[in-house]
Amino acid sequence: MSEEIVPILMPKWGLSMKQGTLSSWLVEEGSEISPGDEIMDVETDKIANAVEATDGGLLRRRVGMAGETYPVRALLGVLAPPSVPDSQIDAYVASFEAPVAEEEDDGEPVRLFLDLDVGRIRYAERPGDGIPVLLIHGFGGDLDNWLFNIDALSEAGPVIALDLPGHGQSVKSVAAPSLTTMTNAVIGLMDSLGVDRAHLVGHSMGGLVAGRIGIDRPDRVASLTLIAAAGLGEEINGAYLDGFVSASSRRDLKPALVHLFADQALVNRSMVEDVLKYKRLDGVGAFLEAFRDALFPGGRQAANLAGDLAGIGCPCHVIWGAEDAIIPAAHARAVEGATVIDGAGHMVQMEKAAEVNRLILSWTTG
Amino acid sequence: MARTLSMMAAINEALDQEMSRDPTVVVLGEDIVGGTGSPGEDDAWGGAMGVTKGLIHKHPGQLIDTPLSESAYIGAAIGAATCGLRPVAELMFIDFMGVCLDQIFNQAAKFRYMFGGKAETPVVIRATCGAGFRAAAQHSQMLTPIMTHIPGLKVVCPSNAYDTKGLLIQSIRDNDPVIFLEHKNLYDRETDVPEESYAIPFGEANIAREGRDVTIVTYGMMVPYSLEASETLKSEGIDVEVIDLRTLSPIDLDTVFESVEMTGRLVCVDEANPRCSIASDVAAAVAQDAFGSLKGPVAMVTAPHAPVPFSSALEDLYIPSPERIAEAVRRTMGERPS
Numbered sequence: 001m002s003e004e005i006v007p008i009l010m011p012k013w014g015l016s017m018k019q020g021t022l023s024s025w026l027v028e029e030g031s032e033i034s035p036g037d038e039i040m041d042v043e044t045d046k047i048a049n050a051v052e053a054t055d056g057g058l059l060r061r062r063v064g065m066a067g068e069t070y071p072v073r074a075l076l077g078v079l080a081p082p083s084v085p086d087s088q089i090d091a092y093v094a095s096f097e098a099p100v101a102e103e104e105d106d107g108e109p110v111r112l113f114l115d116l117d118v119g120r121i122r123y124a125e126r127p128g129d130g131i132p133v134l135l136i137h138g139f140g141g142d143l144d145n146w147l148f149n150i151d152a153l154s155e156a157g158p159v160i161a162l163d164l165p166g167h168g169q170s171v172k173s174v175a176a177p178s179l180t181t182m183t184n185a186v187i188g189l190m191d192s193l194g195v196d197r198a199h200l201v202g203h204s205m206g207g208l209v210a211g212r213i214g215i216d217r218p219d220r221v222a223s224l225t226l227i228a229a230a231g232l233g234e235e236i237n238g239a240y241l242d243g244f245v246s247a248s249s250r251r252d253l254k255p256a257l258v259h260l261f262a263d264q265a266l267v268n269r270s271m272v273e274d275v276l277k278y279k280r281l282d283g284v285g286a287f288l289e290a291f292r293d294a295l296f297p298g299g300r301q302a303a304n305l306a307g308d309l310a311g312i313g314c315p316c317h318v319i320w321g322a323e324d325a326i327i328p329a330a331h332a333r334a335v336e337g338a339t340v341i342d343g344a345g346h347m348v349q350m351e352k353a354a355e356v357n358r359l360i361l362s363w364t365t366g
Numbered sequence: 367m368a369r370t371l372s373m374m375a376a377i378n379e380a381l382d383q384e385m386s387r388d389p390t391v392v393v394l395g396e397d398i399v400g401g402t403g404s405p406g407e408d409d410a411w412g413g414a415m416g417v418t419k420g421l422i423h424k425h426p427g428q429l430i431d432t433p434l435s436e437s438a439y440i441g442a443a444i445g446a447a448t449c450g451l452r453p454v455a456e457l458m459f460i461d462f463m464g465v466c467l468d469q470i471f472n473q474a475a476k477f478r479y480m481f482g483g484k485a486e487t488p489v490v491i492r493a494t495c496g497a498g499f500r501a502a503a504q505h506s507q508m509l510t511p512i513m514t515h516i517p518g519l520k521v522v523c524p525s526n527a528y529d530t531k532g533l534l535i536q537s538i539r540d541n542d543p544v545i546f547l548e549h550k551n552l553y554d555r556e557t558d559v560p561e562e563s564y565a566i567p568f569g570e571a572n573i574a575r576e577g578r579d580v581t582i583v584t585y586g587m588m589v590p591y592s593l594e595a596s597e598t599l600k601s602e603g604i605d606v607e608v609i610d611l612r613t614l615s616p617i618d619l620d621t622v623f624e625s626v627e628m629t630g631r632l633v634c635v636d637e638a639n640p641r642c643s644i645a646s647d648v649a650a651a652v653a654q655d656a657f658g659s660l661k662g663p664v665a666m667v668t669a670p671h672a673p674v675p676f677s678s679a680l681e682d683l684y685i686p687s688p689e690r691i692a693e694a695v696r697r698t699m700g701e702r703p704s
Contacts, residue, residue, distance in 0.1 A: 172562065249570045269576050280532060280564040
């Protein structure tokens, strides 16, 4: 079989994705594709997003049909140079091995647990050479907030993502949770994994955690990427925080969650249900209340790192969604050279994953 | 790593975790330990289906094998609840509630009301329900409507292992009597279930599937059947929303109305007999409060007004099937049967 033939496969976004629906092709047969081009829209029961090409080349065949559902890693298209005859492409498509439903998937970031001082911490790790990228989610989030980032970032090197204390599948009983609880957990995880230095990428409250570590422990930080980060100004959407913390039903939670995205249609039943499943766990309600009150008392941000970050030794980058309804995009101005992305809300790393991934990679591999 | 559990294992885990959390939680029923007091028989069985197997060794003193007298031990559980315990009593089959009904509907359900709100009865009565088990007319009934009819009782009937664990924990923590009905044919079905404890609040339906054309309102075993029918209908271009009520009392009619306001079409699916059923209840509520949204008549898919047959061929015809559900949906879409 010609090595010049490159398949386009159904992507796998996160642990639970088994199949996806090819909503539409964004490129025609016969067009030249570059890595990073958006080539199709894919929808899962959790989320819809554009898929970008991992490889470049001439799109010879669109195998996947718009509107049809395919298992992850199913063959959706074929890239090959013009010199490869059609018959060879036919043979390639015909002999392509349909993916078997595997329990242990090599391509999947492995979910692991570690016992730190604060309690049990869940993290995901993608191996590789070099300084790892360490992803820190925001208030009420978990490592699946990096669904569209982990794979892309791991192409260039190791990636680690964790559930902070009180979040995801990490320990829920946290006495007097504070910013220090979170920075200690991140440093503790790095110690346990033998990671001396990392590129810290923090979203929202996770950006505050990353920034705090960058200031306090510059020896552990290779670079900072702060995405729609807390800690760069006083304003924050207190009504969102209160709504998120108090909601115990789908009907109450959804109106809060839609503020996270520029495209509110992204907040579907499954996303709301996943957050509810987290919020129903014993201890989460008390944790979120205490943590909100510690970090954002009275609907304002208690910590402002902007002054300290200005004199920081390592590179510090800022990304924001222009339509952020949680923390105003104006806070991006606290750091010079910030990138503000149009058409994205607070969850800019999901809504504009391709652009965010490219930016992070340009900073961490430069 | 996501972990899956069967509904049966989810019940066991919920009981286990709640007994650990609160020593006043006690579990009692026929054979739930497997022969208390008989040497060599300890934990032999763990209930008629083995749901409580293994719990006696983790919680000695919190599980009690009772005599074969539902009247006695359901009454004892209710009495203990009024005196500070949180008993979970297992009735092997809901069909047996006849012999202990006074304790349930005239005592437990009425205490809070009769004593001016001063009495609380935090008892859970678990029972299996439903047909399809080849267990004939006296062990196969879907008696949800009878329990739902009685004010003062909360009635739960989950459709999957995740909901089962969260709703059973909520039932145990709730301060009112809860009838917790477990469909036998769902016992082996697995879903992702968190290892941590969690409670699902009563009175919030789950939208098991989002759709724009027709609303199916259902619960229990009929949820997977309705989802199966929805998949068939999808290929015909009909987009079905499936609402899993989860709790029948309290009932989340707001979610039903919101959905019907969007779709304009309603199919009520209920494994119970049709008269005075959950299906007729929901149909009546929509006719009364959301009539203006309806584009056509409401359809109901239920068992017939007859006892559950023992003949397996007849029992299969008796239980609403995915095919019958799909047919009813097509009817509401204005299609004539071919």
